[in-house]
Amino acid sequence: MAISYNAVDIKFPKIKRREVSRWIKSVAANYHKRVGDIAYIFCSDEEILRINKQYLDHDYYTDIITFDYSEDDVISGDLFISLDTVQSNSGKYNTDYNEELHRVIIHGILHLCGLKDKTKQDEVIMRENENRALELIEIDK
Numbered sequence: 001m002a003i004s005y006n007a008v009d010i011k012f013p014k015i016k017r018r019e020v021s022r023w024i025k026s027v028a029a030n031y032h033k034r035v036g037d038i039a040y041i042f043c044s045d046e047e048i049l050r051i052n053k054q055y056l057d058h059d060y061y062t063d064i065i066t067f068d069y070s071e072d073d074v075i076s077g078d079l080f081i082s083l084d085t086v087q088s089n090s091g092k093y094n095t096d097y098n099e100e101l102h103r104v105i106i107h108g109i110l111h112l113c114g115l116k117d118k119t120k121q122d123e124v125i126m127r128e129n130e131n132r133a134l135e136l137i138e139i140d141k
Contacts, residue, residue: 001074003035007042010083013101020102023137024109028075031113036076037069038112040105048082061085066108075112081105099134106133 003021005012025035043051045061052058052065063085069076081104090100110129111117117126 001034001036003038003040005040005042008044009047010042010044013042013083014098015101015105019137020105023133024106026136027106027109027133028113031110033070033073033075033113036071036074038076038109039078040108041078041080042083043080045082045084048080048085051080063089063104064108066111068112070112075109077108077112079105079108081108102134102137103130106130109133 003017003024005015005017007013024038028035048065049059049061052060052062055067056065061082061084063082065080067078067080069078081101083101086101086104087097089095090097093100095103107126107130110126110133115126115129116122
């Protein structure tokens with residue numbers, strides 16, 4: 001049971017792995033979940049597009065793709081994060097890059113905890129939960 005961080009075809013982001021891992025476990029516990037095996041794979045837009053096409057039959061870029069392998073109250077999954085899209089979204093939404101990166105990191109965990117974002121109402125709930133989670137971690141800006 002571990003949280004791993006990897007980079008494919010892109011420079012690894014500046015995150016504090018131990019601190020982020022503790023934060024993830026704390027957020028999961030707020031949803032009565034335990035962390036199993038979680039793999040973060042940081043990649044480029046081109047890699048996430050390839051994954052999106054190959055596994056989800058979607059032909060578009062996105063910031064995160066979450067493959068959920070959770071069982072009962074133990075969350076597990078592979079989370080692919082496009083650092084290119086995180087960067088462009090930080091400009092688009094006028095947010096700090098590190099804050100946007102941490103938002104996406106926890107967004108995937110919230111999906112594993114059962115939150116959805118397909119409807120407008122679900123999106124609002126997801127954003128509220130992301131914001132609450134972001135209040136629990138100090139982000140270097």
